[in-house]
Amino acid sequence: MIGLPLDNQPKNKKYTIYGVITLIVLLVILFSTNLFNYLKIWTTSIPKQSSICPLYDRIAPESYYKDNSTVLDILYDSKYRKQSIGKLSGAIQIDTQIFDNQPDVEDSPETWEKFAKFHKYLEKTFPSVYENLEVTKVNTYGLVFFWKGSNKKLKPVMLTAHQDTVPVQKETLEDWTYPPFEGHYDDDSKFIYGRGAADCKNVLIAILETLELLIKQGYKPKRSILAAFGFDEEASGVVSASKISKYLQDRFGHNSIYSIVDEGPGLTIDNDLTGTIIATPGTGEKGYVDILTELKTPGGHSSIPPDHTSIGIIGELSYVIEKDQYEPILTKSNPILNYYQCLALHDPKDKISSYLKKVILRSGFDKFANSKLIKIISSNRLSKYLIQTSQAIDIINGGEKANALPESTKLLTNHRIAIESNVESVKDHFISRVIEIAKRHQLKVIGYDKKEIYKPGKGEKVLGEFHVSVSSNPLQSAPVSPANDKVWEYLSGVTRHVFEELVYTNLTYPIISSPAIMTGNTDTRYYWNLTKNIYRYSPFFLTSFIGDTGIHSVDERLPVDGHLQLHAWFYQYLQAIDNEKADNK
Numbered sequence: 004m005i006g007l008p009l010d011n012q013p014k015n016k017k018y019t020i021y022g023v024i025t026l027i028v029l030l031v032i033l034f035s036t037n038l039f040n041y042l043k044i045w046t047t048s049i050p051k052q053s054s055i056c057p058l059y060d061r062i063a064p065e066s067y068y069k070d071n072s073t074v075l076d077i078l079y080d081s082k083y084r085k086q087s088i089g090k091l092s093g094a095i096q097i098d099t100q101i102f103d104n105q106p107d108v109e110d111s112p113e114t115w116e117k118f119a120k121f122h123k124y125l126e127k128t129f130p131s132v133y134e135n136l137e138v139t140k141v142n143t144y145g146l147v148f149f150w151k152g153s154n155k156k157l158k159p160v161m162l163t164a165h166q167d168t169v170p171v172q173k174e175t176l177e178d179w180t181y182p183p184f185e186g187h188y189d190d191d192s193k194f195i196y197g198r199g200a201a202d203c204k205n206v207l208i209a210i211l212e213t214l215e216l217l218i219k220q221g222y223k224p225k226r227s228i229l230a231a232f233g234f235d236e237e238a239s240g241v242v243s244a245s246k247i248s249k250y251l252q253d254r255f256g257h258n259s260i261y262s263i264v265d266e267g268p269g270l271t272i273d274n275d276l277t278g279t280i281i282a283t284p285g286t287g288e289k290g291y292v293d294i295l296t297e298l299k300t301p302g303g304h305s306s307i308p309p310d311h312t313s314i315g316i317i318g319e320l321s322y323v324i325e326k327d328q329y330e331p332i333l334t335k336s337n338p339i340l341n342y343y344q345c346l347a348l349h350d351p352k353d354k355i356s357s358y359l360k361k362v363i364l365r366s367g368f369d370k371f372a373n374s375k376l377i378k379i380i381s382s383n384r385l386s387k388y389l390i391q392t393s394q395a396i397d398i399i400n401g402g403e404k405a406n407a408l409p410e411s412t413k414l415l416t417n418h419r420i421a422i423e424s425n426v427e428s429v430k431d432h433f434i435s436r437v438i439e440i441a442k443r444h445q446l447k448v449i450g451y452d453k454k455e456i457y458k459p460g461k462g463e464k465v466l467g468e469f470h471v472s473v474s475s476n477p478l479q480s481a482p483v484s485p486a487n488d489k490v491w492e493y494l495s496g497v498t499r500h501v502f503e504e505l506v507y508t509n510l511t512y513p514i515i516s517s518p519a520i521m522t523g524n525t526d527t528r529y530y531w532n533l534t535k536n537i538y539r540y541s542p543f544f545l546t547s548f549i550g551d552t553g554i555h556s557v558d559e560r561l562p563v564d565g566h567l568q569l570h571a572w573f574y575q576y577l578q579a580i581d582n583e584k585a586d587n588k
């Protein structure tokens with residue numbers, strides 16, 4: 004038998020050739036599949052401590068160590084609880100509903116007269132606040148309270164809330180367990196019911212209760228305290244917060260505020276990963292734009308209709324919009340990445356797998372790991388829009404009579420814009436879908452600037468016109484507030500103090516404060532120039548903010564324990580930051 008060339012090679016050379024071939028095969032497998040990406044994840048080390056999400060010590064005001072009876076009374080004294088319920092209930096009983104596209108106060112004073120009654124209630128309920136603090140009314144019904152501190156070097160702290168509420172639909176009145184403006188407290192469930200109970204008369208009342216209590220105790224702040232309450236937040240704050248912002252900037256100047264704490268998420272249980280209580284101050288806020296699409300087509304008798312009426316074409320556009328979801332994206336600029344990294348670094352029950360922790364920690368710089376984390380976040384409807392622009396078709400109308408073709412049909416689409424995106428990209432993407440439909444139906448398209456941007460070709464008859472416009476003041480995504488400076492340290496340190504030492508005294512692990520974002524928008528949109536430290540944060544515990552409160556819906560309610568926790572946090576926070584040690588250097 005004639006030997007093959009390989010058979011004549013020395014054994015060691017033969018094995019070398021086999022080894023090289025094997026290595027080549029392994030390298031091909033490694034780099035032509037995701038095996039190499041998985042290896043990178045598995046070989047990542049998990050640090051015990053990291054600057055990504057530091058755990059700050061508990062911080063309590065000095066007064067706490069001298070006499071802690073007041074804050075304990077706020078949380079646990081039955082007499083104080085009853086008084087607090089009465090104050091919040093009374094605020095709910097005053098109807099301060101507002102609607103979209105409200106006129107300015109001077110143009111329609113009767114629209115806003117309901118707030119005069121609310122002001123009278125506040126003045127009667129918190130007389131010490133009105134007697135001892137400077138009270139300024141901005142655009143008639145905006146309220147700014149100023150408590151001057153003794154140390155001019157310390158920037159003022161600002162607490163905010165809004166007086167208005169969303170409307171109650173008349174068709175739902177029979178569905179409410181208790182009338183929406185009764186402010187009913189149910190002793191069995193420990194909830195107070197009514198429109199505004201959770202959004203957000205609770206925050207407003209808790210702030211004023213805190214100021215009233217401090218005044219009665221003879222407290223003399225070193226750091227000035229501001230409280231600002233708009234009255235049309237639910238209609239984007241154009242009439243009130245925008246003007247309060249101008250007043251504050253004219254008086255105090257750019258970057259003049261220590262921190263702003265407005266309504267937002269609080270403390271909850273992270274059911275998805277760690278199963279622990281976590282605090283979630285909103286350090287970011289998504290952008291916003293409403294886009295109105297109107298289709299105009301010739302009218303006529305419905306007995307001889309075209310193949311596609313304006314309502315049918317608008318329906319087709321709606322289908323295209325909803326089919327074309329925005330792609331999720333997660334980068335270091337989004338606080339949600341930091342949120343998941345905090346969970347990975349601080350997992351006291353060790354419930355997150357080692358592999359998933361490594362995926363999360365690599366997601367800021369590793370595309371493969373990032374895609375894995377995006378898939379996890381996007382699998383949950385409640386979390387997917389933290390990393391994705393949302394689009395909701397909220398209003399559609401057209402047609403007047405059963406036997407008349409609709410001549411005008413309108414569609415309003417609401418967008419909450421992802422941190423990494425912007426208004427212009429959403430507008431451009433939206434108009435591309437309109438053009439897609441226009442091409443199918445020989446329609447002209449008039450764009451945002453009222454200029455023609457598409458017209459059917461020569462020889463094609465124009466069968467109608469799309470008019471696309473922005474129907475509200477668009478808002479870019481908010482600047483992301485720091486989650487690693489002294490201001491944040493005090494915010495999270497006071498949270499640990501209140502909830503570990505006063506509320507949940509049997510906890511066996513520390514409560515982490517992790518950055519989060521608001522999918523909705525708040526009055527803070529107008530306050531960006533006042534400070535970089537803006538936190539949308541209502542520190543009280545709920546297992547689910549939407550599920551537990553019925554916010555914007557039937558049976559809006561609030562656990563009274565949560566209201567008192569919020570009040571206690573404000574009380575401790577204002578005292579804890581009342582010194583130079585709390586300032587950024």
